[in-house]
Amino acid sequence: MTSHTRRRFLKVTLAGALWGLLMALPRMAAAAWPAAAFRHKTVPGALKELLGNANLTTATDEVRLTVTDLAENGAVVPVTIESRLANVDSIIIFVDKNPSALVARFNLAPNVRPFIKTNIKMAETSHVIAVAKAGDKLYSTKKKVKVVLNGCGG
Helix, strand or coil: CCHHHHHHHHHHHHHHHHHHHHHHHHHHHHHCCCHHHHHCCCHHHHHHHHHCCCCEEECCCCEEEEECCEEEECCCEEEEEEECCCCEEEEEEEECCCCCCEEEEEECCCCCCCEEEEEECCCCCEEEEEEEEECCEEEEEEEEEEEEECCCCC
16 A cells, blocks of 8 residues: 555545544434423423422522622623532523523532533523532522513514
């Protein structure tokens, strides 16, 4: 096999492998996507779809939600969630009056300090609800945010 033939063979093989990987990535990402939970318009419905029949415990001391009282533009609402709980598996953000109540879910690695800082969209004035899942318990806190300009296209 000549040097030119070998290079061409390697290029074609590498291109084929990359193409196959790129075709598989959307399917792998979609497998973890909680599509049914995002379709729910209520917090209890989305929560049940995500976690089954788990009970929420209001624990403002254990989960700290930092969000503005007044959002001038609902398209960009900064949110920070922290927790002092041990073994937090995930943090979930809901907005009770959005077209989809579920805004985001963050799965956390074991033994990390639970800290999420992100921007969310809000359709109208409503509650932002943060839920931390630690083991088989759910801890939540919420805060009402007044939205001046709709951020969800409605």
